[in-house]
Amino acid sequence: MIIDSAAVILCHQNKKNEMTKIFIINGGQKFGHSGGKFNETITNATVDFFSQLPDFEVQTTNINEAYDPKAEVAKYVWADVVIYHTPIWWFQVPHAFKEYIDVVFTEGHNHGIYHSDGRKSDNPARNYGTGGMLHGRKYMVTSSWNAPKEAFTLPGEFFMETSVDDGVLFGFHRMNAFTGMERIDGLHFHDVEKNADIINDLKRYNEHLTETFLNTEVYESLSNCNS
Numbered sequence: 001m002i003i004d005s006a007a008v009i010l011c012h013q014n015k016k017n018e019m020t021k022i023f024i025i026n027g028g029q030k031f032g033h034s035g036g037k038f039n040e041t042i043t044n045a046t047v048d049f050f051s052q053l054p055d056f057e058v059q060t061t062n063i064n065e066a067y068d069p070k071a072e073v074a075k076y077v078w079a080d081v082v083i084y085h086t087p088i089w090w091f092q093v094p095h096a097f098k099e100y101i102d103v104v105f106t107e108g109h110n111h112g113i114y115h116s117d118g119r120k121s122d123n124p125a126r127n128y129g130t131g132g133m134l135h136g137r138k139y140m141v142t143s144s145w146n147a148p149k150e151a152f153t154l155p156g157e158f159f160m161e162t163s164v165d166d167g168v169l170f171g172f173h174r175m176n177a178f179t180g181m182e183r184i185d186g187l188h189f190h191d192v193e194k195n196a197d198i199i200n201d202l203k204r205y206n207e208h209l210t211e212t213f214l215n216t217e218v219y220e221s222l223s224n225c226n227s
Contacts, residue, residue, distance in 0.1 A: 019057040020213075022050050023079035026062045027086035027097035028144075036064065038144050038192050039085045045202055046083055049209050056213075063100045069107035076104070076134060077112040082181065084141040091168050101175070108133075113179050132180030139176050140184040140212070142205070143169065149190040164188045184212060 024046050028039025043060070050056040059075050061067060076082065086093045093101075105113055118130030143164060152159045152167075159167055165186075173183055187208050189201050 019055055021057050021078055021080045023075045023082045024058060024060045025084050027084060027093060029094035029096040030064050039087055041198065042142055042205060043085050045205060049206060063097050069103050072104040073108040073112050079137060082139040087144045088168060129178050132178055135180035137181045138184050139181045141186040144189040144192045146193040147190060
């Protein structure tokens with residue numbers, strides 16, 4: 001399920017006097033020729049955006065730094081919205097980010113992230129993927145690419161007219177659905193190695209955050225989503 005930030009009520013409960021809790025994950029690994037600077041910049045922009053607003057509370061994780069799996073699980077349970085920032089390396093998330101997911105989600109088994117795959121022994125063919133424990137939470141993902149956006153949209157180009165979300169990130173989205181979280185539309189940054197345009201990328205991203213989180217109807221529905 002994709003959440004339409006302009007029109008759809010995101011949560012059933014709304015307590016206007018309480019903070020909306022945002023958990024921001026920087027998955028931009030420092031490795032080889034990559035210094036992780038683009039995703040660090042986008043992550044910092046996210047932190048700055050929410051830190052200036054009185055109705056939002058923020059926690060962060062940088063996958064390059066040491067982390068306690070139990071504390072990371074607690075951040076997922078705490079959050080109303082999880083925001084992931086990741087580059088795409090060889091059509092997957094970086095290996096340190098994948099390790100983070102493996103370690104933290106395993107720690108979260110029966111501790112807040114999922115309790116099972118959702119199936120019952122009397123009908124094992126049905127209801128796979130319904131054992132998540134993060135229902136009521138939302139998530140958003142940004143990704144950064146060397147590939148230009150036209151590689152996904154033009155006939156005959158590499159990705160065969162398949163979008164980022166329906167292609168390379170399809171499994172990532174289903175992973176989050178497995179936990180019970182629902183998707184808010186994210187943003188994808190293209191051609192960041194050969195034709196980077198940080199100023200316009202940041203402008204576009206801040207506009208996206210404003211529309212997604214400060215639209216009155218959407219903001220009120222986001223408040224205390226996991227209550």
